[in-house]
Amino acid sequence: MNTNExxxxxxxxxxxxxxxTPEQWIEKAQKKENLDxxxxxxxxxxxxxxQSAMFLIRKYAVDKESGNALLEWLKPFEILIYKRHGNWRDLTNKNKLTKSMIPKSNTPYGQNLIDKMVMLIKEELHHFYQVLEIMDEYGVEYRSITPCRYAKGMLRHVKSYEPDALVDKLIIGAYIEARSCxxxxxxxxxMDKxxxxxxxxxxxxxARHYQDYLTLAQDISEFDITERVEFFGNIxxxxxxxxDKDFKFHSGKPSS
Structure with missing residues (x-):
């Protein structure tokens, strides 16, 4: 992409x-010692x-058999991270969903949620593999790290009843994707080339992921989501x- 694009x-x-993003975060993130x-x-x-996209599909949109297929799809990626088992180079052949997703007979959310989230999962797992490739090139070994406050700080404000809870989760997903972009x-x-x-x-x-999340949120919501988007935007x-004392990809302004 060129600069105009x-x-x-x-x-x-x-x-x-x-x-x-605060300039202090950019300055810290570009330092060689923080690359890992x-x-x-x-x-x-x-x-x-x-995982978040898979959870939304399983909880709200598909039957049990389809939900189990989703779990199997992510299992090799999760085993590599959480159990340190397997060869990351094999994952490129694992990024395939074994069956079509069948909507629950009584779901009000439908095929649109399934289609958008399945595409998102495929792309995120592809990016996951690409980051592993880069880590290998740069000699960065995987190790467990603690999560930062970012996602949890927004999720604690999710409403407790449906469909508002789902709408809130989709809006949060939009902010996470937009901030990443x-x-x-x-x-x-x-960074280097x-x-x-x-x-x-x-x-x-x-950029498309954030738009997909917002579109789904408005389609599913029983009300105009503008006020709720504003609410989470401020948070x-x-x-x-x-x-923020912690330093991570979505952390706040580095504290001295």
Missing amino acids: INKLLEPINSFLKCN IVLLDHLVCELKAA ERFARLAPH RLGDFYISLLRSE EAELISSP
Whole structure:
């Protein structure tokens, strides 16, 4: 993508987000000694994004057999991370769903939710594999890391009743994807060509993911979601702009 294409793609994202990534975070993320944590957390974020999408499909949209097929799809990726078992190079052949997803007979959410989330899972697992490739090239070994406050800080505000709970989760998904897109774009010019090109290559799919989440949220909601989007936008901006002792891909302003 050229500069004009990138700017055009980022324009709605920057309007959607209520703050930019703090310069202090960019400065810290580009330091060589922090490369491992940026890559490790990015890796985990890709898997979590796939898991979150799978959870939404299983909970709200498909029958038990289809839900079990989704679990099997993610299992090799989860085993590699959580049990340290398997060869990451084999995962490129594992990113296939073994059956068509069948909607529950009584689901009000339908095929649109399934189709968008299945595509998202495929893309996130592909990105997961790409990050593993880069980690191998850069000599970064996988190790367990603690999650940052970011997603949990938004999820604690999810309503407890349906369909509002699902709508809130979809809006949060939109903010996570949009912030990822913004950070990839901000980081890319400061990294070496291999990593910078990789981050730019992710922008188009991340931008589409945020739009898919928002579209689904409005389609499913029984009311205009503008106020709820605004609510979570303010929470997201506070998490990003306020001091944060932890440093991760979605962490806030690094505290001194």
